[in-house]
Amino acid sequence: MGQRMARKISKPKAAGSLMILGVGSFAHSIGKTLADAGASVSTYLTRNYGHYAPTLVGPTFSREAYPSPCPLLQGQGVDCVIPQSIDWAQAPWAGELLRSKMPIFSPTGEAMQIERERDLARRLCADFKIPFPQAYVASNRLEAEKILAQHPEPFVIKNPLCSPTSPVHTILCETVEDTRAWLRQVNYAEGCSSRNTSAARRPGISCW
Numbered sequence: 001m002g003q004r005m006a007r008k009i010s011k012p013k014a015a016g017s018l019m020i021l022g023v024g025s026f027a028h029s030i031g032k033t034l035a036d037a038g039a040s041v042s043t044y045l046t047r048n049y050g051h052y053a054p055t056l057v058g059p060t061f062s063r064e065a066y067p068s069p070c071p072l073l074q075g076q077g078v079d080c081v082i083p084q085s086i087d088w089a090q091a092p093w094a095g096e097l098l099r100s101k102m103p104i105f106s107p108t109g110e111a112m113q114i115e116r117e118r119d120l121a122r123r124l125c126a127d128f129k130i131p132f133p134q135a136y137v138a139s140n141r142l143e144a145e146k147i148l149a150q151h152p153e154p155f156v157i158k159n160p161l162c163s164p165t166s167p168v169h170t171i172l173c174e175t176v177e178d179t180r181a182w183l184r185q186v187n188y189a190e191g192c193s194s195r196n197t198s199a200a201r202r203p204g205i206s207c208w
């Protein structure tokens with residue numbers, strides 16, 4: 001009998017060294033996806049919770065032990081940084097990270113408005129004649145309820161500015177009654193924005 005040839009199994013090619021900025025399931029899910037694709041993954045833990053999940057896909061570094069991730073980048077041979085939240089841009093080390101010229105999978109500078117300002121998409125679509133759901137703006141709950149009375153349809157309610165610490169997270173209303181009830185419950189400290197589910201930024205609540 002002829003000798004059976006051993007079958008060659010090709011290993012996935014290394015996809016570089018990547019450092020995630022984040023915590024919890026978000027950091028874990030992107031980390032696992034990248035690790036499965038052959039990347040070397042590490043995580044800089046940006047908050048004081050959700051530390052366990054990222055350890056399942058690679059080394060982690062706490063902000064208590066490392067006040068800035070920047071010294072780690074060269075030591076770990078990192079090729080690209082992947083933030084899981086836009087709050088990295090307000091960290092004390094943000095300027096240092098930008099000056100390092102390290103590739104960052106995130107908009108920076110004025111381009112951060114794409115992530116931060118929900119109304120920017122509406123304005124861009126208007127400028128380029130792209131259909132976009134109707135938007136309304138109100139400065140408080142009473143004005144919002146007047147708009148709802150004029151346009152009795154369900155809305156998605158959010159803050160005008162996207163922030164991980166915003167008091168209002170996405171609220172998907174399925175009926176007019178849902179919308180009316182939530183408008184009485186939400187925290188208006190930073191205003192909120194809503195988009196008409198069936199279909200100009202200023203302080204307060206903007207209904208889109």
